[in-house]
Amino acid sequence: MIPRSATFRANSRAALDNPELVRALGTMKTGFRQKRAAAVDALPEFDALRDRAVAMKNHTLDHLDHYLESFADKVEAAGGTVHWATDAEAARQQVLEICRAHGAHTVTKGKSMIAEEVGLNEALEDAGMRPVETDLGEYIIQLRREPPSHIIAPAIHVSKAQVADAFRAAHGDLDPARELDTPRALLDEARAVLRHDFTAADVGITGANLLIAETGATVIVTNEGNGDLTQLLPRVHIVLASLEKVVPTLDDASLILRLLARSATGQTASSYTSFSLGPRRPEDADGPQAFHVILLDNGRSEMLGNGFREMLRCIRCAACMNHCPVYGAVGGHAYGWVYPGPMGSVLTPALIGIDKAAPLPEASTLCGRCEAVCPMRIPLPGLLRQWRARAHDQRLSPPAMRRGLAAWGWLAARPRLYHPLNRLAAVALGRLGRRRGGFARLPLAGGWTKSRDLPAPEGDTFQARYRRGARRP
Ligand code: SF4
Incomplete structure (x- = not known):
């Protein structure tokens, strides 16, 4: 089978346009999850x-x-x-x-x-x-x-x-x-x-x-x-x-x-x-x-010594994909090779090379459900992050993402500049967003706003809110 993992984004778009698939995945989500939960509880x-x-x-x-x-x-x-x-x-x-x-x-x-x-x-x-x-x-x-x-x-x-x-x-x-x-x-x-x-x-x-x-x-x-x-x-x-x-x-x-x-x-x-x-x-x-x-x-x-040894504990139960919101939306064929879902997004790059599967580690919200249900306690989100870092180091991630991360890294390493700028952006976006009732479009947030509005931010940074909260008796 010729791998098609490199075209995960296009594969996913085709999957989302397939009503039969969307219907089938809806049934899968409830069936497997409920049965597993009942068996584990018992x-x-x-x-x-x-x-x-x-x-x-x-x-x-x-x-x-x-x-x-x-x-x-x-x-x-x-x-x-x-x-x-x-x-x-x-x-x-x-x-x-x-x-x-x-x-x-x-x-x-x-x-x-x-x-x-x-x-x-x-x-x-x-x-x-x-x-x-x-x-x-x-x-x-x-x-x-x-x-x-x-x-x-x-x-x-x-x-x-x-x-x-x-x-x-x-x-x-x-x-x-x-x-x-x-x-x-x-x-x-x-x-x-x-x-x-x-x-x-x-x-x-x-x-x-x-x-x-x-x-x-x-x-x-x-x-x-x-x-x-x-x-x-x-x-x-x-x-x-x-x-x-x-x-x-x-x-x-x-x-x-x-x-x-x-x-x-x-x-x-x-x-x-x-x-x-x-x-x-x-x-x-x-x-x-x-x-x-x-x-x-x-x-x-090779996996025994390259940082992905824990993936070799996998017993192929499929619980991770049954609980994965990404797999649940696009199904298995979008992953482009034999192993889909979170386990596939870790295993496929290890077996066919990250250069042929670079989008797969990105195909996760890192919500952690996969790790929570994995019977072999495989730290899937952590392993996905490792692949993301390697793809980035090998310049396999999209150029815009690399440029954005480089700019953010430069700024984050200079807290005296980073914090005031961050606060300024949060306040401005909060005010603007509240006035408009959210954002239908926003630079750098196209992936989100393409299919839904971005709610107005609270208007303050997390750190400022945390400090205020921490001061409360
Ligand atoms: S839940 Fe764990 S053991 Fe089961 S298929 Fe996924 S990674 Fe493998």
Whole structure:
């Protein structure tokens, strides 16, 4: 996927002009938030679990090499094969080699953000194979040839009627007069079509929510059961996961699982939590004949030491985007790459370079809701500020903004000049604004006044008001 993050502003304008999207985002806001809040309220130890999870994950990141080697040893001992991929190209080639070695034609896929990150579907198609997404949301966006717009609800931007249109276009062998007006009808059709693909698949590819170092197991959580059919029915199972998914023990995995489902969908536990370890053993009733794990770095090692290590604690629950006013207004596609919302605005510059994603750290009001709800206590606003500073230092921010900040910096460093000028501006704007009833237009405030009036300032500076307040008994 070619990143379009550099055009975030234009992408956002297009999103705001899309009424279907605006409607879909309105529904998302209430649903996810209310369910998360109810689930968290029902678990008094939620905050204590967060603290334990943060400590566990920090420890794991401090000893990442040890836990990854331990995980790899356990996978190999169980008869699986571990591949190390430094970047997206290496991961794509490793998947293709395995698929070719097994003569694969149809490749089923469980939901995997890492597969999106490396552009796996395009690589499989270019190599003459047929990738089939089996998560319903992913299946819908695959038919529509578009990227996900949310990390746990990839087709949240698509209306029921649009899904029906996509199904009619893709399932040309079915009765054109069939009813596709209800979610039930759409679900039944997807299930019937995908059933053939599940049984025809030569290779199944899943992601992993967790990798357990102590046992070598990979863990996926789903609500549709498609992940199990993807990893159990084909002859070959490939797990594509990034390095930071490893946790030391089964207990640590269970700690994350308790936070993940509640933060993501407000469930106590996802409908399916499935553990995979190696290929089928002689005594097993089912399972793949070959089991491969591809461990992707793609910039994560660098994040361990470049100031963005805390982002590697992310468990991809999506709570930050579900509570973000910016994501809630423009949706995921505006972010222009795989990861949207606050976590994407931190992660994307780290993975593809701040030069290709400079507007993303600006796509935040820094209101702090993302950090407040993040189960892994990732300081997202602080990390966004770090990216803003780096973009500024590399002269990637708009020239007008840089000039304005330079002028303000010069003035702020001279308090004897700054305070009287500030007071003068506040008094003048206050008087003028009160006389006019606010400002419909104001130099340097065009971004605000384009869509609403700027209220008249109080007519005094914060510091003056604070001093007055502080003097009160
Ligand atoms: S940053 Fe936090 S809230 Fe956002 S997806 Fe990651 S773990 Fe969830």
